Amino acid sequence: MPESLASFDQLKARLDDVQNITSAVALLGWDQQTYMPEHGAATRGDQMATLERIAHEMFTTPAMGQLFEQSAVELASADDASDDASLVRVAKRDYDLKTRVPASLIAELAHTTSLAHTDWIKARAENNYALFAPWLEKIIALKRQEADHIGYAENRYDALLNQYEYGTSTAEVTAIFDALKKDVVPLVTRIVEQKERANDSVLRRFYDVKKQNDFSARVAHDFGYDFQRGRQDVAVHPFCEGMSRDDVRITTRFDPRFLQVALFGVLHETGHALYEQGVGADLPHYLASGTSLGVHESQSRLWENVVGRSRGFWKHYFPQIQDVFPESLSDVDVETFYRAVNTSAPSFIRVEADEVTYSLHIMLRFEMEQELLSGTLGVADAPAAWNEKFKSYLGITPPTDTLGILQDVHWSIGLVGYFPTYALGSMLAAQLYEKAAHDVPSIPADIEHGQFASLLGWLRTNIHAHGRKFTPKELVQRALGEPLNARPYVQYLTSKYGDIYGF
């Protein structure tokens, strides 16, 4: 390594600046959804837009390109897995992604999606696909241009997918999803045949909101969420937002007539938060967050579903939750409750889907996005295609577009290639848990005793600590010794739901 790291030191300082602005934007966003007074929205939008623009300009200025080049020379002999080399590699990748798309196209996308989003809200409320269709047409056209600027080896969709899941190809996702679909579609059919074996009616009694809040916070604390480096608030759309590893906040919404919403919402967001709180304390700020949406979702799904909806978990917590809500749960046994929180049934809305059917909602979108992007499916024909695919995967047909193609915000705000990360996360959750329980055999018993340090410790070491240093594929390979594949998830679903639904 040369003695002088002048360029690299400059690069680090600039990346720190960019990261500090990004963190400020994160806080402004958090506040917008929690405490901002109603009329503060317009000026808040201006503040966020200004900071985002400044961060973008600072990051994409040609001087940064030179600093990347010179830093690479200065660090030529550094280990690829070192913090320094990783910082240059990851930031350079972001720089390439951001500088390849011309500012005029970014501006056109921002302008278009801003208008499209407003019409999408109206279209969804009024079940009026025709209102949204021209916008979807335009957004797809712009995303094609964006993909062409970013570049790709095989498939134009790769370029979009790589914005969220760097280094993962459409072909790889297709192979994994096909393997999953082959087993999950018949699984859904068998569950439907036995649907009387479980229902969530006991969750639909009265549950005091304050008590829901306290109980869910207690579990989050038990999982290992550090409230000295985080907090829990109420928001209409729950989310996790990290300003730094030392300030990672979750939000929740409460329904006094449906326990499922807040309880599993908190466990889900806690999973995201544990990842952000667990990144290495010494990592450069720029690398100190989750490496991809898919890996992030693996953490939220692991804690929400693999742990939080397991029989072992409720063995420990059911007596506690019964104590908190005696008026609603004293006549319920743990098995009924366990089946209630694992009730599976085909339904129309993705965000309300259970863990068996969820991935089918995603595959449908993944396939349709590719067809729309390639042009093999026209925008006008998309609702019919949606409904047909829905019927073939889930056995039911959406009665309206509001319950079908119009349900998600994503396309209206220009997010194409984003959906697959949700299902990749669910699959990775099962695969990570299997490996963790193999490496640390006490984990299942620990969970039965409300002890999560063994599981969290494994995730800290193998996933969290690395932050953004590695691509999702690299990280998975290092943690598991094999790539992501469908087998553990299929096995997890088949075994768990076969037990519940008796086949």
Added chain:
Amino acid sequence: MPESLASFDQLKARLDDVQNITSAVALLGWDQQTYMPEHGAATRGDQMATLERIAHEMFTTPAMGQLFEQSAVELASADDASDDASLVRVAKRDYDLKTRVPASLIAELAHTTSLAHTDWIKARAENNYALFAPWLEKIIALKRQEADHIGYAENRYDALLNQYEYGTSTAEVTAIFDALKKDVVPLVTRIVEQKERANDSVLRRFYDVKKQNDFSARVAHDFGYDFQRGRQDVAVHPFCEGMSRDDVRITTRFDPRFLQVALFGVLHETGHALYEQGVGADLPHYLASGTSLGVHESQSRLWENVVGRSRGFWKHYFPQIQDVFPESLSDVDVETFYRAVNTSAPSFIRVEADEVTYSLHIMLRFEMEQELLSGTLGVADAPAAWNEKFKSYLGITPPTDTLGILQDVHWSIGLVGYFPTYALGSMLAAQLYEKAAHDVPSIPADIEHGQFASLLGWLRTNIHAHGRKFTPKELVQRALGEPLNARPYVQYLTSKYGDIYGF
């Protein structure tokens, strides 16, 4: 006016950017004191420092100097009082103040005060002036340099005072303070002679915190504070923070054993907030806040003291507060309560002083700051000088430096020339109220009926709407037709406290 305003348009866009960053810093600061998790402090400090540095760099870049020059040409024929001309004039003044002080001195001040502040906390806790003295020596020396860079006509202290109260000279403040002192010192003596006529013991009963919160919020609302453009939270040190006129937040602290703290704290912060919420909706963002610390304090003191501690106010609200706290107030009559909230007595701590003695605390600091700056008083001799002056103004001698010269944070963080603005605000409050009641004779009766629109309307028109367009002196002259003077405040204090204390 020339047809092209190219430079001015550019200038406006840059000032908007600077203002948006400043607003983001304001939110980060608000969050730091309200909801930030304990361990988020270090990274929050980094985020704020980065944004402040970027805003400073954007504002003080030489390109801005050119834009100011060219904009002045483009706007040569614009009315001085127009928004456009005011924007250029006010921003140029800020630019001059900020560019005159070299970056090296700013950095040295920041570094010095950061260390000094830490030692000041220790010195105050341990009553150890010797620990703080070397820092005070250094800070005074640096402030001399700063003043010399800023420049001044007569008095070096003018340069520092102008950072907070632009266009007001040391000589003017001295004249006003001397006039005030002449009457207030004997007033304090007469109050002390009659001290048995009022005491605050009824305020030191038990007052439920939630009920205090609701009652004070009700009064804030009645004053005209718009909760759709603001909110009230808890903080250790109460403050008002504005992100824009549409998002102005106040904070409060509660003491269940002393009603005074939260109730008048809220009325005080509401006064600040009404000013920020009342700036003209069409003003450029850069001008959309209070014009000076003194004028700001006039608003908080007016609503807290002139209105909130008046007999007319309690005629309306005493039955209401009695209803809220029957267990503590059912045996109290309105006159006892009115005297309790207006109890006056010399005390050592400025922030706990009543409205009669408060200005004497300020004059002492104003005089000492000048002597320290000129060198006629040495840092080693300052505690004795403090105590001597205190005895001569307030009749009592601080038993420790913790209760004397070490009590305030200001000098430790480099604020010299700041103190006088507090007393100027108190004086201006009385003068503004006198003029408002003269222009709108119904105001006193309106207050007795809990109606504040007439008073707020006058303040909106004459003070709030103008934002930063005019200097404090210009604004006062426009609103009052005369400059700030001691007569109305002396008259207000003499009449009110003569009545309470019977002379």
